[in-house]
Amino acid sequence: MMVRKDFPIFNIKVRGKPLVYLDSAATTQKPQVVMDTLNKYYSSQNSNVHRGVHYLSELATKEYEAAREKVQKFIHAKDSREIIFTRGTTESINLVAQTFGRERVQEGDEVLITHMEHHSNIVPWQILCSEKKAHLKIAPINQKGELLIDEFKKLVNPKTKIVGIAHVSNALGTINPIKEIVSFCHDHGVPVLVDGAQAASHLKVDVEALDCDFYTLSGHKIYGPTGIGVLYGKLKHLEKMPPYQGGGDMIKSVTFEKTIYNDVPFKFEAGTPNIAGAIGLGSALDYLSALNMEKVQKYEEELLKYMEEQLLTLPKIKLIGRAEKKAALQSFIVENIHPHDVGTILDQEGVAVRTGHHCAQPVMNFYGVPATVRASLGIYNTKEDISLLVLALKKVFEVLG
């Protein structure tokens, strides 16, 4: 994709070398239009939303609500009221666990997740389960990093009250068969939350087709600003759920005796929201839609395949995460060299990768490694970046080999 010029960050030099950014799974770089949108908002539209009668407040509210509709279209939700702005995936999952989950899950019940979840799709459920004396169940994966779907299905039973699953694993790149899982769970009366943090920037997401009950996004992983994210929830759930946080904006009327909560989605957006962030996210989604998500997916698939092939030409490299269906990243280890040392040496070559446990310690334990190196792709990466990664890995062998 000819988009590098849209991303000013690539004008910088890292230790005198061009930036090779292979850490988009941690956060993506931002296109100029997103920065321009933020700038325009603060310089000519800034005001609080849903509050004033004045010109600016009306304008800011209009832009903020337009961003909500952009998200709705981008993930193909039926109704813009199903889009709640949050700080990110982490807050979105906590919101569901603490409202929907808290009402639904009782003593002795089960919450089912998978072995490949990010900590943010583990810990909120652990907190809920320990509060309710419920049990957290874990569906296993195989050596390739794929969910064992039959084992997953066996774990769904009448005590299962909610399922949490990543659309794409951040440590392994695995794309989970969400449609099949949701349909199976619904047949058993179990609602499903899908963690889409790693999916929405790589795959065309259609929540209506997936039929999931909840879907989460992080703006900063989809070329938008930090501090903004999304919770999609089916209207029928959102309307019944109690509020998450109390405060301004989430109420219709307050007396000391009784408070009437606002309608969905405002019931879940207590306090002044991240207005600029939401509008910035909207512009990032416009940018991606103009590129066309099907083209993005195809381009990244080819690039990922090329990266896998290139990594396999090197000796002593073991790829971790070899699922049939994968998106945009490859984890690996270098025999006898700790990922942290690999990361430092790559960094000296201007190559940015993530090293560590990727907030997925259970995945690391499964493979018996303390950490991996992860190279992850975005729309601005090229084969040239991958060649530079390979050259930098050769340097690792030279220094520590």
Place this chain on the structure above:
Amino acid sequence: MSLHELYQEMIVDHSRSPRNFHKLQEKAQNLEGYNPLCGDKFTIYASFKGKKISDLSFEGNGCAISTASASLMTEFMKNKSFDEAESIIAEFQRLVTGGELKGVDLGKLQVFEGVQEFPIRVKCAVLAWHTLRSLLHGERKAVTTE
């Protein structure tokens, strides 16, 4: 800033074949040190005689810097008195963070000087040392760098 200053020959050697890499028998104290960011995890074993470290060893898993640092530490700190140990630990900390040195003899430990150019690797270099210091202070709760 050069990689070869960080990954000096002695560091690479100790990371590949760490010395005193075993448990200590009998009456040894031990304490675990953990760096959650990169997953480095070591257990330091120490025996004390009077106010002296009579024996020192370690086990565990970590990057080249943290492993070599633990290995060289176990060699260097054997038979040091508690007071000497304290001042060496503090001097080592100054060495790797680029602080002003106080003239404590660090011998071969000087090879870690390059770490100061790599601020995010300081935690790796000091993990074993913080753990040893806690052990000397009689702490029994695992040490973490976070």
